[in-house]
Amino acid sequence: MKILLYLEAEKFLRKSGIGRAIHHQKRALDIAGVDYTTNPHEDFDIAHINTYGIKSVMLLFRAKRMGKKVIYHGHSTKEDFRNSFIGSNLFAPIVKKYLTFLYRHADLVITPTDYSKQLITSYGVNVPVVAISNGIDLNKYRHSPEKEQAFKDHFHVLPDQKIVMCAGLYFKRKGIDDFVKVAEMMPDVRFIWFGETNLWTIPGWVRRLVKKNHPANVEFPGYIKGDIYEGAMTASDVFFFPSREETEGIVVLEALASDQNVVARDIPVYGGWLDHHAATLVSTNDDFVSALRGVLDGEIDKREAGRRVAESRSIESISSQLVAAYRQVLDN
Structure with a gap:
């Protein structure tokens, strides 16, 4: 065959x-x-x-x-x-x-x-x-001090600085608008969106959001792969994925495999494989802020159950x- x-x-x-x-x-x-x-x-x-x-x-x-x-x-x-x-x-x-x-x-x-x-x-x-x-390749997203240091060096991460990351194309479907709105509500936290899309293929308001219409605590560094990205997955404090529609969401699997806490929008695609025990699934920006604060303050930790989901896939x-x-x- x-x-x-x-x-x-x-x-x-x-x-x-x-x-x-x-x-x-x-x-x-x-x-x-x-x-x-x-x-x-x-x-x-x-x-x-x-x-x-x-x-x-x-x-x-x-x-x-x-x-x-x-x-x-x-x-x-x-x-x-x-x-x-x-x-x-x-x-x-x-x-x-x-x-x-x-x-x-x-x-x-x-x-x-x-x-x-x-x-x-x-x-x-x-x-x-x-x-x-x-x-998901579990070995690729294991903790690595070298990869985490590569991420911290590239982004000049300060000691005790809180990092919320996401990865995706520059689409409304991916929730890029709510990512920015939530960041505005959490000015003390650094938000980094990995990934990019040709700016001339997306609506003007999304283009402006990426280029200038976002607060100082939001960064759009573009498409980054390899050690820096994989180090970000394990070294960040939480993976925030406000996508409105997916057929699965490979980046969610990457975060789960990285022993990362996941906060995501509660959408039907997660039914049957990703539940509230393995990730925090909510629907509004206020709830996103509450969930992110819960992870950052150490009150929410679902990493062990999330890892088991990654292992099953x-x-x-x-x-x-x-x-x-x-x-x-x-x-x-």
């Missing part, structure tokens, strides 16, 4: 959750000892397509003509396309029809959570849909689930 893992526009998507997800797929197949390629011109048994551009569509139908099996990864839904790029709400119904068309032509759809499975099924997709987490655990899905497709 040989799998084609396909990611169109890798340079553009490397900063996104989809970019992270395909790295996890590669790691999962390495663990399982399953042969794979990322070159669509090589021979393969199953095309596992992660993207939605014209090259992905061409690959879908070329694989079908060759008699190959196709798995589409349901990273995207109409719901998580909304409130992102300029015009996204206007085009969301068209995106839904397009995604439905692609998913219907696959032999199987893999999507990260039961929530996203329910959404995709509700579109009228009549092929099998299975929920398999994107997974480790790359090792999803590796066998992916292989089972591949064999199911080949057997059918």
Whole structure:
């Protein structure tokens, strides 16, 4: 069995959750000892397509003509396309029809959570849909004094300075507006948002929010990966994720794997795998402030339960689930 893992526009998507997800797929197949390629011109048994551009569509139908099996990864839904790029709400119904068309032509759809499975099924997709987490590399996010020092040096973190961090694209969907509003309510705390988006692809008010319309205790350093980012995950005081819509939220898994306290918006995607024992899930800015203060003051500590959630969704655990899905497709 040989799998084609396909990611169109890798340079553009490397900063996104989809970019992270395909790295996890590669790691999962390495663990399982399953042969794979990322070159669509090589021979393969199953095309596992992660993207939605014209090259992905061409690959879908070329694989079908060759008699190959196709798995589409349901990273995207109409719901998580909304409130992102300029015009996204206007085009969301068209995106839904397009995604439905692609998913219907696959032999199987893999999507990260039961929530996203329910959404995709509700579109009228009549092929099998299975929920398999994107997974998380536990070893990558363990405490490391060297990585934590790299983070502190890069950001000139002062002793006893409280740090609240987030990671995501510059989208309203990600809650970037509430991140800034909560920071305004906590001027004694330093807020750092990791990640970036081309400023000309997002609405003007978001662009202005990132460039100048934020208080002095908020920073947007852009896309940072490696030791500095991983050190921030363990050395910060709390991971604050006010996202309004996700299909899973890989950065939440990264925070949980980092033994980090998580404060997040209480949204349906967390149902069935992330509960109030492992993270603080609330809905209003006042509640966000209260929860963040509770963590910073040592009154809330859910790290142990959060770590167990990350362990249940480790790359090792999803590796066998992916292989089972591949064999199911080949057997059918």
